[in-house]
Amino acid sequence: MKPKLSLGLGVLCASLLAGCATPSHLVFHQSTGIGADASANTDTGQVHVAFGYDRQTNTLIPKTETTNDHGEPEQEAMSVVSASEVKIKWLGLHEVTEQFATGKAARNLALDPKALGQVLTLTVPTTQPTR
Amino acid sequence: MSAWAQLGFVGMLALLATGCACGRYGTVAARRTLTKTAEVIDVYGFGALLRPGGVDGGFTLGWRHATYIGPRLSHDETDVCARWTFGLVPEMCAEPFFLAATSLGGEVVKYPTVLQAQVGLRTDAFTFAAHADESRVVAFRYVAGAPEQTILAMNPLPKLPLP
Numbered sequence: 640m641k642p643k644l645s646l647g648l649g650v651l652c653a654s655l656l657a658g659c660a661t662p663s664h665l666v667f668h669q670s671t672g673i674g675a676d677a678s679a680n681t682d683t684g685q686v687h688v689a690f691g692y693d694r695q696t697n698t699l700i701p702k703t704e705t706t707n708d709h710g711e712p713e714q715e716a717m718s719v720v721s722a723s724e725v726k727i728k729w730l731g732l733h734e735v736t737e738q739f740a741t742g743k744a745a746r747n748l749a750l751d752p753k754a755l756g757q758v759l760t761l762t763v764p765t766t767q768p769t770r
Numbered sequence: 771m772s773a774w775a776q777l778g779f780v781g782m783l784a785l786l787a788t789g790c791a792c793g794r795y796g797t798v799a800a801r802r803t804l805t806k807t808a809e810v811i812d813v814y815g816f817g818a819l820l821r822p823g824g825v826d827g828g829f830t831l832g833w834r835h836a837t838y839i840g841p842r843l844s845h846d847e848t849d850v851c852a853r854w855t856f857g858l859v860p861e862m863c864a865e866p867f868f869l870a871a872t873s874l875g876g877e878v879v880k881y882p883t884v885l886q887a888q889v890g891l892r893t894d895a896f897t898f899a900a901h902a903d904e905s906r907v908v909a910f911r912y913v914a915g916a917p918e919q920t921i922l923a924m925n926p927l928p929k930l931p932l933p
Contacts, residue, residue, distance in 0.1 A: 665901075666899065678884050679886070701901075742904055
């Protein structure tokens with residue numbers, strides 16, 4: 640690799656990593672690619688380069704400010720309960736079914752497994768039994 | 771016809787003739803589908819596609835199909851309809867909750883969490899679920915070939931966009 644090119648890549652990676660932060664939103668992400676692909680996560684600073692076939696499924700969970708047992712502030716991953724189903728046909732997205740609760744709603748649902756089960760199956764299609 | 775209208779008409783013709791799209795105008799076909807709970811906008815484009823802003827701002831050279839889904843905020847929730855537009859992409863009533871994009875060709879795009887460049891075929895799907903300090907319950911279902919069946923039940927609903 641030529642020195643100028645490697646220096647440029649180094650500066651790029653350093654600048655991306657310098658911007659590491661917790662994401663502002665809870666994000667579910669799926670991707671499928673064939674070819675050449677370079678991407679960088681603008682929240683975490685992670686860089687990804689792929690040639691050929693590549694498939695990824697990611698969830699970005701932000702941190703929220705809470706207090707520990709001693710009353711000291713600390714950062715913790717936000718509360719989430721979720722169920723997701725993604726169907727891929729060939730290389731395209733065919734069907735997405737997602738149910739989730741966040742924050743206080745997630746904490747309350749976690750205390751009631753029956754209600755949680757109902758929420759996490761709200762939009763799941765019911766199939767007729769075959770005879 | 772006013773001078774601005776004439777200029778817009780000529781600009782639109784130039785975009786279509788050269789196989790280009792800029793923002794919401796150009797070589798694009800869009801289908802806006804309203805279901806009882808969701809607004810679905812499918813955008814098909816080809817050629818040189820420039821998107822100056824939005825959740826998927828960037829540049830595509832080739833073919834692209836993007837689907838934007840947001841909650842339906844209007845109070846009239848009885849009618850379910852679909853409408854095609856050509857050369858113009860309708861605006862969504864709310865920020866998209868879900869975005870799926872398939873592109874063939876070359877593309878540089880800036881999503882809210884990802885900056886990417888690619889050559890080839892790529893499909894991305896994003897669900898922008900909730901803000902870090904938000905308490906929300908959501909049930910969502912989308913079938914690619916049947917946007918009229920889309921369900922997006924969200925509690926609480928996002929606030930109406932400012933006029």
